[in-house]
Amino acid sequence: MQSQMPLYPEQASNFAPQVDNLVYFMIAVCVFFAVVICAAVIYFIFRYQRKAPDEIGVAIHGDLRLEIAWIVLPFPLLLVMFGWGAAIYVDYRHTPTDTLDVYVIGKQWMWKLQQPDGRKEINELHVPVGRNVRLIMGSEDVIHDFSVPSFRVKMDVVPGHYNTMWFRPTKVGKYHFFCSQYCGTDHAVMGGWVTVMEPDEYAKWLSGSSGSGDPVAIGQKLYSELACNTCHLPDGKGRGPSYNGAYGSQVKLADGSTVLADDNYIRESILQPNAKIVAGYLPVMPSFQGLVTEEQIVDLTAYIKSLKDQPPPAKPGAAVPATGNK
Amino acid sequence: MATTELHVPSGEKMPREHYLNATYGIRSWLLTTDHKRIAMLYLISVTFFFFVGGLFASLIRIHLLTPGGYLVTPETYNKLFTMHGVAMIFFFLIPSIPAVLGNFVIPIMIGAKDLAFPKINLLSWYIYLVGGAFVLYSFATGGLDTGWTFYTPLSSIYSNSAVTPAVIGIFINGFSSILTGLNFIVTVHTMRAPGMTWMRLPLFVWAHYATSIIFVLGTPVIAITLLLAGLERMFHLGFFNPAYGGDPILFQHLFWFYSHPAVYIMILPAMGVISEIIPTFARKPIFGYDFIAASSIGIAVIGFIVWAHHMFLTGQSTYSAVAFSFLTFLVAVPSAVKVFNWTSTLYKGSIAFDTPMLYGLGFIGLFTIGGLTGLFLACLGLDIHLHDTYFVVAHFHYIMVGGAIMGYLGGIHYWWPKITGRLYPEFLARIAAIVLFVGFNLTFFPQFILGYLGMPRRYHDYPPEYQVLNVMSTAGASILALGYLLPMIYLTWSMRYGKVAGKNPWPATGLEWTTDSPPLTENFVETPVVDWEVYDFEHRPELGLRGAIGKKPLPTHGDD
Numbered sequence: 001m002q003s004q005m006p007l008y009p010e011q012a013s014n015f016a017p018q019v020d021n022l023v024y025f026m027i028a029v030c031v032f033f034a035v036v037i038c039a040a041v042i043y044f045i046f047r048y049q050r051k052a053p054d055e056i057g058v059a060i061h062g063d064l065r066l067e068i069a070w071i072v073l074p075f076p077l078l079l080v081m082f083g084w085g086a087a088i089y090v091d092y093r094h095t096p097t098d099t100l101d102v103y104v105i106g107k108q109w110m111w112k113l114q115q116p117d118g119r120k121e122i123n124e125l126h127v128p129v130g131r132n133v134r135l136i137m138g139s140e141d142v143i144h145d146f147s148v149p150s151f152r153v154k155m156d157v158v159p160g161h162y163n164t165m166w167f168r169p170t171k172v173g174k175y176h177f178f179c180s181q182y183c184g185t186d187h188a189v190m191g192g193w194v195t196v197m198e199p200d201e202y203a204k205w206l207s208g209s210s211g212s213g214d215p216v217a218i219g220q221k222l223y224s225e226l227a228c229n230t231c232h233l234p235d236g237k238g239r240g241p242s243y244n245g246a247y248g249s250q251v252k253l254a255d256g257s258t259v260l261a262d263d264n265y266i267r268e269s270i271l272q273p274n275a276k277i278v279a280g281y282l283p284v285m286p287s288f289q290g291l292v293t294e295e296q297i298v299d300l301t302a303y304i305k306s307l308k309d310q311p312p313p314a315k316p317g318a319a320v321p322a323t324g325n326k
Numbered sequence: 327m328a329t330t331e332l333h334v335p336s337g338e339k340m341p342r343e344h345y346l347n348a349t350y351g352i353r354s355w356l357l358t359t360d361h362k363r364i365a366m367l368y369l370i371s372v373t374f375f376f377f378v379g380g381l382f383a384s385l386i387r388i389h390l391l392t393p394g395g396y397l398v399t400p401e402t403y404n405k406l407f408t409m410h411g412v413a414m415i416f417f418f419l420i421p422s423i424p425a426v427l428g429n430f431v432i433p434i435m436i437g438a439k440d441l442a443f444p445k446i447n448l449l450s451w452y453i454y455l456v457g458g459a460f461v462l463y464s465f466a467t468g469g470l471d472t473g474w475t476f477y478t479p480l481s482s483i484y485s486n487s488a489v490t491p492a493v494i495g496i497f498i499n500g501f502s503s504i505l506t507g508l509n510f511i512v513t514v515h516t517m518r519a520p521g522m523t524w525m526r527l528p529l530f531v532w533a534h535y536a537t538s539i540i541f542v543l544g545t546p547v548i549a550i551t552l553l554l555a556g557l558e559r560m561f562h563l564g565f566f567n568p569a570y571g572g573d574p575i576l577f578q579h580l581f582w583f584y585s586h587p588a589v590y591i592m593i594l595p596a597m598g599v600i601s602e603i604i605p606t607f608a609r610k611p612i613f614g615y616d617f618i619a620a621s622s623i624g625i626a627v628i629g630f631i632v633w634a635h636h637m638f639l640t641g642q643s644t645y646s647a648v649a650f651s652f653l654t655f656l657v658a659v660p661s662a663v664k665v666f667n668w669t670s671t672l673y674k675g676s677i678a679f680d681t682p683m684l685y686g687l688g689f690i691g692l693f694t695i696g697g698l699t700g701l702f703l704a705c706l707g708l709d710i711h712l713h714d715t716y717f718v719v720a721h722f723h724y725i726m727v728g729g730a731i732m733g734y735l736g737g738i739h740y741w742w743p744k745i746t747g748r749l750y751p752e753f754l755a756r757i758a759a760i761v762l763f764v765g766f767n768l769t770f771f772p773q774f775i776l777g778y779l780g781m782p783r784r785y786h787d788y789p790p791e792y793q794v795l796n797v798m799s800t801a802g803a804s805i806l807a808l809g810y811l812l813p814m815i816y817l818t819w820s821m822r823y824g825k826v827a828g829k830n831p832w833p834a835t836g837l838e839w840t841t842d843s844p845p846l847t848e849n850f851v852e853t854p855v856v857d858w859e860v861y862d863f864e865h866r867p868e869l870g871l872r873g874a875i876g877k878k879p880l881p882t883h884g885d886d
Binding site for chain 1: 485
C-alpha cells in the first residue's frame with residue numbers, strides 16, 4: 001500500500017520504468033523552458049518598469065536571426081521527445097508470442113475476465129509475476145477502457161471488435177485497475193484489483209478454482225447447439241469452410257485478398273458473416289448478432305483455436321463455384 | 327507602481343451621443359444591427375452561460391472533497407460534468423472572445439462602420455439563443471450525461487438522459503459560429519479603411535481571421551456528426567453502433583476533426599487579445615509582428631490535421647498513431663513562436679502593471695504550462711498512461727481557463743473603457759487578477775499529479791489515496807470562484823459610477839482608440855485614413871507621450 005499522498009505511482013510492470021524515465025526527461029526539458037521564459041518575463045517587467053507616466057519603450061520590430069533560432073533550435077528536442085515516445089509505443093503494440101492470454105469483457109458496469117483454462121473472475125485479475133500477459137478485450141455495450149496505472153497500461157475496449165494489450169508484471173502485489181473511458185452511470189466504480197502472484201502461487205490459485213469449465217469444451221458444445229457443425233464440416237465439403245488449421249493462418253478471400261484468421265476475424269465472421277467471404281464459398285451464413293453473447297464468442301473462439309493443429313482439408317469447397325452473388 | 331491614470335484628465339466628459347444612448351427601448355436592442363450592441367447582447371448571454379457552467383463546476387469540486395461521493399448521486403455527478411462541459415465549451419468559450427470582443431472591436435479596429443453583414447450578425451445571436459434554449463431545455467428535462475464528447479454508442483443508444491434536444495441545440499448553435507466566421511472573413515477582406523493594409527492589421531484581427539477559417543471549415547463537421555448521432559438515437563439508423571453495423575470509432579474521427587480545431591477557436595482569439603495588451607502596456611511595437619500573424623494561420627492549418635491524437639488508445643494503427651503524434655508536436659512550433667515574441671516585446675519596454683497587463687503576463691505563464699504539458703500528451707509512450715486521467719483535465723484547463731478565459735478577462739478589462747466609456751476601480755481589478763491567478767493554479771496544478779498517479783477523469787468516486795490532492799484542488803476552486811465574482815460586481819458597478827475614461831486612457835495605438843468612448847453608432851465621424859504602422863508609439867505625437875528614450879521626437883505625419 002502507498003503512503004497518504006504519493007507523488008508517483010508504483011512501478012509494477014516492464015513498461016513502468018520506461019515510461020517514468022521518459023517522463024523525467026520531459027519534465028526536465030519543460031521545466032527548463034518554463035523557467036527560462038518566466039525568468040525572462042520577470043526580469044524584463046522589473047528591469048523595464050515604466051519610470052515616467054509618458055515614457056515610451058524602445059521600438060524594436062523583430063530580429064530574423066532570433067526568430068529562426070527559436071524555430072530551429074528546439075526542433076531536435078521535439079524530435080527526441082517524439083522518437084522516444086514512439087519507440088515506447090511500438091513496444092506497447094508489439095506483443096510477444098509467448099503470452100498468457102486472458103479474455104476481458106467489459107459491460108456496464110463490470111468486468112468479466114477469463115483465464116486460459118476457463119476460470120472466470122469478476123472485477124479481479126490474477127496474473128503470475130514475470131510472465132508476458134496479453135489481454136484480449138471486447139465490450140458488450142459501450143466503449144470502456146481497461147487501465148492499470150501501476151503497469152502504465154491502458155487500452156480502449158470497443159464494441160464491435162477486440163483490442164489487445166500486453167504487459168509483464170514485475171512486482172508481486174495488488175494494484176488498482178480502472179475503467180478509464182467514460183461509460184455511463186457507474187463508470188467510477190467499474191474497476192477492481194489486479195493481483196500479481198508468484199508463479200507457483202498462481203498455479204495453486206488456478207488449481208483451487210471451482211472450475212467454470214474448459215472453454216474448449218463449452219465452445220464445442222455451443223458449436224453443435226448453434227448448428228455450426230451442419231455447414232462447417234471438418235473436411236471443408238460443407239457450405240462453410242472447415243476450422244481445421246484455420247486459426248492463425250492466412251485465409252484467401254473471394255475478392256482475392258487474404259486476411260489473418262485471428263480472434264477479431266472469427267468474431268466478425270460470427271456476427272457479420274458477409275463482411276469477408278472465404279474464397280470458394282457463398283455468402284449464405286446468417287448473422288449471429290444478438291444470438292450469442294460476447295462470452296460465448298470467446299468460448300467458440302477457444303474451440304476454433306483448439307483445432308488449429310488439425311490438418312486443413314486439401315481442397316476446400318470443390319463443389320461450389322467461386323463466383324458468388326456478392 | 328506605475329499607472330496610466332494620469333492620462334485621463336479629471337474633467338473628461340462622456341460624449342453627448344454614442345451607441346448606447348442613440349436610441350432607447352427594448353426593441354432598439356433586440357432589433358439592432360449595430361455590431362456594438364450585438365456584442366453587448368452576446369456579453370450578457372455568454373456571461374449567463376459562464377455562470378451556469380461555473381455553478382456546475384462548483385458542485386463538482388465540492389462533491390470531490392471526499393472519496394465515496396456523498397454529495398450527489400452518480401447520475402447527478404455525470405450530468406454535472408457533462409453540462410459543465412457543454413455550457414462552457416459550446417456556449418461560453420467558443421463564442422466568448424469572437425462574438426463579444428471581436429464583434430465590438432474588429433470593425434472599429436479596421437476603420438469600418440460595421441461588419442459586412444449587420445443583419446446576419448444579429449441573426450447569429452438569435453441562432454445562438456435558440457441553440458442555447460434547446461440545450462437548457464435538455465438540462466432542465468432530464469439533464470445530459472454523455473460527457474461533452476458525446477461518444478457513441480453511449481450517447482446514441484445507451485444514455486437515458488435528454489440527448490436529443492442537446493444535440494439539436496448544438497447543431498443549431500453551429501450555424502451561429504459559421505455565420506460569425508463568414509462575417510469576419512468578408513469584413514476583413516472588404517471593409518478596411520484606406521491605408522489599413524494587411525500588414526497594418528492589429529494581431530487581434532489576424533487571430534480572428536484564423537479563427538474564422540476554423541469556424542467556417544470545421545463547424546459543419548461537428549454539426550452533421552452530432553446530427554448523425556441524434557438520428558441513430560431517434561431512428562436507430564446504423565452509423566456508429568456496431569449492433570446496427572456502424573463503427574463507434576468513426577464518430578470519434580468526425581467529432582475530433584472539429585473539436586480539436588475548436589480548441590484553437592478558443593485559444594487563438596485569446597492570443598490575439600494578448601498581442602494587443604502587451605504592446606500597449608510595454609509601449610512599443612510588438613516583436614516579430616509577421617511571425618505572430620503567420621503563426622496564427624499556421625496553428626489554424628496544422629490544427630486541422632492532428633485530431634486523431636485523441637484516439638491513440640482506440641486501437642488505431644500504429645502508423646497512424648505515429649503520424650498524428652508527429653503532427654501534434656509540430657503545433658508546438660507556432661505556439662512557442664508566439665510566447666517567445668511576446669516575451670521579447672517586453673525587452674526595453676516601458677512597462678506598466680495595469681490590470682489588462684496582469685492578465686497578459688498571467689496568460690504567458692499559464693499558456694506556457696498548458697502548452698508544455700500538451701507535449702506529454704502528444705508523446706505516444708506517455709499518452710498511454712496519461713490518457714483520460716486528470717492530467718488531461720489539468721492540461722486543457724490550463725489552455726482553456728488559464729489561456730482562453732484569462733485572455734477574455736484581459737480583453738474585457740482592456741476594452742471596457744471603450745465599451746462603456748468608464749474606468750473600473752483599478753486597485754480592486756488588480757486584486758481580482760491576482761486572486762484568479764493564485765486560485766487557478768491551486769485548482770489545477772494538483773490535477774497534473776493526480777493524473778500521473780492514475781486517477782481517471784469523470785469519476786464521482788475515487789480511491790482514498792487521491793484525497794489530499796483533491797482537497798487542494800477544491801480549495802483552489804473556491805478562491806477561483808471569488809476571483810470570478812469580483813469582476814462581475816465591480817464591472818457592473820463601473821458602468822454607472824466608474825470614472826469617465828476618455829478616448830484613449832492607456833494610451834494605445836489602434837484605430838479603436840481614436841474614436842469616442844463609447845463610440846458613435848457609426849464608429850467614426852468620417853472614414854479614418856491610416857498612415858502609421860501598427861503598434862507604433864514613436865510617430866504618434868497625438869498620444870501625448872514623450873519620444874522614444876534617448877531619441878529626439880521624429881517629424882509627424884500631421885494627421886488630425
